[in-house]
Amino acid sequence: MRLPGLLKYVFSTVLMVFLCIASAVAQDMPDDSDRVPQVWNVSFEGNIAYTGVVLKNQIATEAPGFGEKLKFWDKTGFELNEKEIKRDIIRIRNYYQRRGFVNIEVGYRIETTNKEWKKEVFFTIEENNPIRIQDVEYEIKGDDKNVRQIWENRAFSRAQSQHPYQHGNRYEMIKEPEVVGQFSDVMKNLGYAYVDVNIDAAIDTSALSADISIQADLGPRTYIDSIKVEGIETVDKDYVLREASLKQGEQYSLNNLQTAQKELFNHHLFRFATISIPDQPQDSTLNLLMRIRENEQRSVELLAGFGTEDKLRGQASWTHRNVAYRGHRFSVTARGSFIEQYVNMGYQFPYVYNTKSSFIVSPFGQHLLESNYELLRAGITNSFIYQYSQNLTASASYEFTKNQELSRQRDISLPDTTLEYDLSSLQLTGYYSQGYGRQQEGWVIQPYLESSGFFGFASFSFQKMSADIRRFTRLSSSTMLATRVQGGGLFQTSSDSLPSNIRFYLGGTNSVRGWYRHELGPKRVQVDSTGFNDYVPLGGRAMFGFNVEIRQELGFLINGLGMAAFLDGGQIWETFARVPRRPLQFGVGGGLRYQSPLGPVRVDIGYKLNPTNQDLDIYQGTNHGSVWNRIGIHFSIGQAF
Numbered sequence: 001m002r003l004p005g006l007l008k009y010v011f012s013t014v015l016m017v018f019l020c021i022a023s024a025v026a027q028d029m030p031d032d033s034d035r036v037p038q039v040w041n042v043s044f045e046g047n048i049a050y051t052g053v054v055l056k057n058q059i060a061t062e063a064p065g066f067g068e069k070l071k072f073w074d075k076t077g078f079e080l081n082e083k084e085i086k087r088d089i090i091r092i093r094n095y096y097q098r099r100g101f102v103n104i105e106v107g108y109r110i111e112t113t114n115k116e117w118k119k120e121v122f123f124t125i126e127e128n129n130p131i132r133i134q135d136v137e138y139e140i141k142g143d144d145k146n147v148r149q150i151w152e153n154r155a156f157s158r159a160q161s162q163h164p165y166q167h168g169n170r171y172e173m174i175k176e177p178e179v180v181g182q183f184s185d186v187m188k189n190l191g192y193a194y195v196d197v198n199i200d201a202a203i204d205t206s207a208l209s210a211d212i213s214i215q216a217d218l219g220p221r222t223y224i225d226s227i228k229v230e231g232i233e234t235v236d237k238d239y240v241l242r243e244a245s246l247k248q249g250e251q252y253s254l255n256n257l258q259t260a261q262k263e264l265f266n267h268h269l270f271r272f273a274t275i276s277i278p279d280q281p282q283d284s285t286l287n288l289l290m291r292i293r294e295n296e297q298r299s300v301e302l303l304a305g306f307g308t309e310d311k312l313r314g315q316a317s318w319t320h321r322n323v324a325y326r327g328h329r330f331s332v333t334a335r336g337s338f339i340e341q342y343v344n345m346g347y348q349f350p351y352v353y354n355t356k357s358s359f360i361v362s363p364f365g366q367h368l369l370e371s372n373y374e375l376l377r378a379g380i381t382n383s384f385i386y387q388y389s390q391n392l393t394a395s396a397s398y399e400f401t402k403n404q405e406l407s408r409q410r411d412i413s414l415p416d417t418t419l420e421y422d423l424s425s426l427q428l429t430g431y432y433s434q435g436y437g438r439q440q441e442g443w444v445i446q447p448y449l450e451s452s453g454f455f456g457f458a459s460f461s462f463q464k465m466s467a468d469i470r471r472f473t474r475l476s477s478s479t480m481l482a483t484r485v486q487g488g489g490l491f492q493t494s495s496d497s498l499p500s501n502i503r504f505y506l507g508g509t510n511s512v513r514g515w516y517r518h519e520l521g522p523k524r525v526q527v528d529s530t531g532f533n534d535y536v537p538l539g540g541r542a543m544f545g546f547n548v549e550i551r552q553e554l555g556f557l558i559n560g561l562g563m564a565a566f567l568d569g570g571q572i573w574e575t576f577a578r579v580p581r582r583p584l585q586f587g588v589g590g591g592l593r594y595q596s597p598l599g600p601v602r603v604d605i606g607y608k609l610n611p612t613n614q615d616l617d618i619y620q621g622t623n624h625g626s627v628w629n630r631i632g633i634h635f636s637i638g639q640a641f
Helices: 003-028 052-056 082-097 144-152 154-162 173-188 237-244 254-266 576-581
Strands: 038-045 105-112 118-126 132-141 196-204 209-217 223-230 270-276 285-294 298-307 311-323 328-337 340-350 357-369 373-387 392-407 417-434 442-452 462-476 479-492 523-528 531-537 542-553 561-573 585-596 599-608 631-637
Touching (some): 038 052, 082 105, 082 118, 132 144, 154 173, 173 196, 173 209, 173 254, 237 254, 237 285, 254 270, 254 285, 561 576, 561 599, 585 631
Parallel strands (some): 038 118, 132 209
Antiparallel strands (some): 105 118, 196 209, 270 285, 298 311, 328 340, 357 373, 373 392, 392 417, 417 442, 462 479, 479 542, 523 531, 542 561, 561 585, 599 631
């Protein structure tokens, strides 16, 4: 068989087919003189207050994108329509006028590009000076004592200084609902459920000024008279009211109602919850209506994920949410990955001592496979959890475990060493969040304290302290600054060594990127019969780390797409005495985010700025690594922190 001849035949056949198709397409394509004029570009001139991207979202006339311009066989869908352009002028004018530019002037012109049928539409804008707020007055109607309390209230003073209708600001009619909502919320939180807030704007178009009058009619101060609960089947009404923290006779507060609704909505017994004020006479008493929809008492949950550290991971759980119809919760959970296999049972007793606290008994078993050790452990945890407020939760736990640890030797040819030990420890934890909600902005603080050696059951006595502090600051509607600081220390009272799983580690997808899991910090060389084999992380008794990350949403390109740039740093020290000898190490990089139904799918690339010889696999002057030793590629589901 002569292959070159066959290839020549195939090539000539494909070429003829292509030429035939191209000829047919060319015949079907209309001549330029016969083409309907189409919008090729849309531009804006003279706009200062608002960008072209913003203004394009207000009009109907649009131009084809880059990909659509490449479709030479299809040029439909962007026909020039001057009637629609004139309507767009009205849309632009209304957009500006509702934002204070009463003397806005908008026009347009159409220009031809390199082809007669390609038209470029220019919207010409002369914004002129906007209306500025000259004076702001407040008028509160109600009982003199109540009015005086309003004026002395800190939330009311804060609303006065923070709302957008301030002296010298541009008067924007569109912000009126925002201002009304701010003052209404303040007064509703003080018990005035029927407050009526209005805004009167006196506009002088010649002087381009506006005098604002914010008026509030308080109405009666209201108190909760009764609470009706609808939709409950297996849960007692008293249980629902206790969970909502609403009582008959207490003063009405909008914030308390919103908090109660959130508590019920997030409760494991309920899938849906609303609290409303039904129609009723507007007097000092108030009747509330709760609508509840209970969750299924029993449920099964299956989860799966993937990451560079644990590879494939999965979780299965079975839950009974209302054991004995008393709100008790029983669950069985099993999860597995290439790093960890874990199974536990948990039984939760709610409202211990008739408070918003719970007691959980949880036996468990775990198999953990790290780069420097393998751990088998089983035990039981007894936890008392107290919810002080919606933002603050604290817990105290006693944990007893039996452990078997296999540690890798310096010489790979030797068998792993086995350490069997018991731990009996008291653990105190806290969780505080301030403002972390829909806007993903605020503080998160997590302290941790562990002390081992209770009741004489422990093979090791030690104290472990750590803290994780995070701050999320929104720089714009699409930009977030995320920062994190963490630190910890181990204080030992008995032997000179500690099991590997108790020590601190850094590095990895959710830590200092550029280094893989647990790889940052001191290491021990591992050799075989041929010489150098690997460096194994040792962990340490002192730890400090930080992360600074800029997160930018790119929804204007692809919905749900985002990117991030980060600087991470930290260090692990074997002892506190070695802290001055081992400087901080840093990783820098960036990544992409995509908001999926499972959470943000994340790919980060980190670069080690100041690696050690151990990080680069350099042993006794010989480089056993490559350029990739400076780079860490991290893939996971969820944000880094």
